[in-house]
Amino acid sequence: MPQNRSEIILKAQNLEKRFPVLSGLIKKKTGEVRAVDGVSFEARLGEVVGLVGESGCGKSTLARLLLRLIEPSGGQVMFQGRDLLNLSAEEMRKARRDLQIVFQDPSDSINPRLNALEIVSEPLAVHGFSKQDRLDRVLELMELVGLGRDDIFRHPHSFSGGQKQRIVIARALALNPKLVVCDEPVSALDVSIQGQILRLLDDIREKLNLTYIFISHDLAVIKYVSDRVLVMYLGKIMEQAPGEILFKRPAHPYTRALLSAIAVPNPRKKSHRIMLQGDVPNPADMPKGCRFHTRCQYARARCSQEEPGLQDVGDGAKAACFFPLES
Numbered sequence: 646m647p648q649n650r651s652e653i654i655l656k657a658q659n660l661e662k663r664f665p666v667l668s669g670l671i672k673k674k675t676g677e678v679r680a681v682d683g684v685s686f687e688a689r690l691g692e693v694v695g696l697v698g699e700s701g702c703g704k705s706t707l708a709r710l711l712l713r714l715i716e717p718s719g720g721q722v723m724f725q726g727r728d729l730l731n732l733s734a735e736e737m738r739k740a741r742r743d744l745q746i747v748f749q750d751p752s753d754s755i756n757p758r759l760n761a762l763e764i765v766s767e768p769l770a771v772h773g774f775s776k777q778d779r780l781d782r783v784l785e786l787m788e789l790v791g792l793g794r795d796d797i798f799r800h801p802h803s804f805s806g807g808q809k810q811r812i813v814i815a816r817a818l819a820l821n822p823k824l825v826v827c828d829e830p831v832s833a834l835d836v837s838i839q840g841q842i843l844r845l846l847d848d849i850r851e852k853l854n855l856t857y858i859f860i861s862h863d864l865a866v867i868k869y870v871s872d873r874v875l876v877m878y879l880g881k882i883m884e885q886a887p888g889e890i891l892f893k894r895p896a897h898p899y900t901r902a903l904l905s906a907i908a909v910p911n912p913r914k915k916s917h918r919i920m921l922q923g924d925v926p927n928p929a930d931m932p933k934g935c936r937f938h939t940r941c942q943y944a945r946a947r948c949s950q951e952e953p954g955l956q957d958v959g960d961g962a963k964a965a966c967f968f969p970l971e972s
C-alpha cells in the first residue's frame with residue numbers, strides 16, 4: 646500500500662491531565678498532580694512515534710488521553726481533522742473503530758473464559774457484524790498475526806504469552822483502525838519473544854499503513870521501532886526528534902542520561918553511563934523553573950527560575966532546555 650507520510654493523522658495540542666490529591670477523612674483536595682502538562686505533538690500516517698520516559702512520567706496517561714479513555718483537563722486532540730474531545734458518546738464510539746490500543750500484559754486484557762474466536766470478534770460484535778462476517782474476519786486476522794485457523798477454538802490458558810499478545814493485536818486490528826497505541830506491548834514478554842512481536846507489529850504496520858504511538862520505558866525497543874521519538878519527564882516533553890538524530894545527538898541532558906543507560910553490546914567498548922542525581926521530584930510538588938534542574942548536571946542559575954519551552958536544535962529536533970548539548 647502506498648504511504649503518504651506527509652498526512653497528519655493525529656495532533657495533540659497543549660494536552661493536560663491533572664489529578665486531585667485528596668487527604669484526610671473527608672478527602673479534601675489538598676493539591677494536584679500534573680500527570681500530563683501541556684503536551685503537543687503530531688503523528689503522520691504510517692509513522693511510528695515512540696514515547697519514552699521513566700515509569701510515572703505520564704506516558705500511559707497521555708496514551709489514554711489520546712484515545713479519550715480518560716477525559717483531559719485541557720487541550721485538544723485532533724484526529725483526522727476532528728476534535729475528539731467535542732464528539733458525543735455515539736460519535737466517539739464510531740471514531741474508536743479507527744483508534745485502538747494494545748496494552749502491556751495480554752493476560753490482563755483478555756477474558757480467560759472466552760476462546761480466541763470470541764475474543765478477537767468482540768469489537769466486530771459491538772459494531773453489528775453478522776456471525777459469518779465475524780468468523781471470516783477472525784480467520785483473516787489469525788493469519789495476519791501468525792496464528793492458525795484451528796487456534797480460534799483455544800482458550801487463553803493454552804496459549805503462550807507471545808501468542809496471547811498476537812490475539813490481543815488481532816482484536817485491536819479487527820475493525821481496520823488507522824492508529825494503534827501500543828502501550829509497552831512487549832514488556833511483559835520473555836526477551837526471546839519480544840523481537841518476534843516487534844517484527845510482527847512492524848510487518849503489520851507496513852502492510853496496513855498504520856500509525857503507531859509506541860510507548861516504552863526501554864530505549865532499545867524505542868530505537869528499533871520509531872521514526873520519531875518523544876522523551877517525557879514529569880508530564881512534559883523534554884525532547885522530540887527523528888529517531889536517528891535523537892540516538893546520535895541527544896540535545897537534552899535528560900535524554901543523554903537515559904541513552905547512556907542502554908547496555909553496550911561490545912564488552913570492550915567503555916560505557917559512559919551518566920548517573921542521574923537525586924530522585925524524581927514529587928509530581929504534586931513540581932520544582933520551579935526547569936523541572937529537570939534538581940537532577941541535571943548542567944543546571945545553571947536560570948534553570949531554577951524559568952521553565953524552558955521546546956526550541957529548535959537543528960535537524961528537525963527540539964529540546965526543552967536553555968543550554969542544549971552539542972554532539
Ligand code: SF4
Nearest residue numbers: 935938941948966967
Ligand atoms: Fe538542565 Fe538547565 Fe537544560 Fe533544564 S534547562 S535541562 S536544568 S541545563
